[in-house]
């Protein structure tokens with residue numbers, strides 16, 4: 745078995761074990777999003793051939809190039825792409841019509857939601873709504889994108905009431921890095937759960953109808969135990985990233 749296949753098998757086993765430890769009644773199964781940023785097309789195909797279907801990318805240009813890659817289109821027809829990095833409004837037209845785009849996890853303003861909704865209607869009028877998550881800045885760090893937790897309910901309401909080409913499926917956070925799990929539940933994850941609960945009561949829907957996207961390589965099991973339904977795992981599957989050699993050339 746290759747390194748990627750072995751890593752996927754191990755992550756799946758750990759996901760199943762963490763899922764079994766969940767105390768609350770989480771309605772959704774856990775979706776493993778394999779974060780392939782900076783990694784070559786061959787690695788994505790290999791993971792796909794090992795049964796992986798959801799893949800996450802941070803940068804719009806890299807997502808566009810990989811989603812349009814001929815080999816991936818041919819060999820990975822059921823691939824589901826997630827945008828997990830910051831999206832600028834002027835880049836929205838580049839991604840809404842992408843084949844196999846499954847979810848934009850990083851909506852953090854009404855203006856961005858509006859732009860996505862308008863572009864979706866324009867480019868794929870009969871395509872059904874695009875699934876989106878609200879990115880929440882739970883760690884209150886300037887450098888991290890995401891909306892402040894207290895502003896999430898009104899954004900959720902805007903998406904639900906005014907964006908008929910978008911479907912709000914959950915909330916997402918990155919959180920502070922290097923949290924030591926032995927100290928207890930990650931406060932960022934707890935803040936995302938609280939935010940999800942506030943949003944769902946504001947929308948008058950069941951909390952379990954909204955997913956939680958939290959947990960990465962270092963803490964995905966912990967996140968699942970707290971109720972995460974969408975984990976974003978990169979380096980544990982594909983190996984450490986080398987940022988000095990981008991896998992896709994950035995076109996100016």
Ligand SMILES: *Cc1c(COP(=O)(O)O)cnc(C)c1O
Pocket residue numbers: 779781802828829918960961962976977978979980
């Ligand atoms: C890179 C990235 C991940 C994956 O990080 P790993 O530590 O490699 O698992 C998850 N989420 C976001 C938003 C990322 O940018």
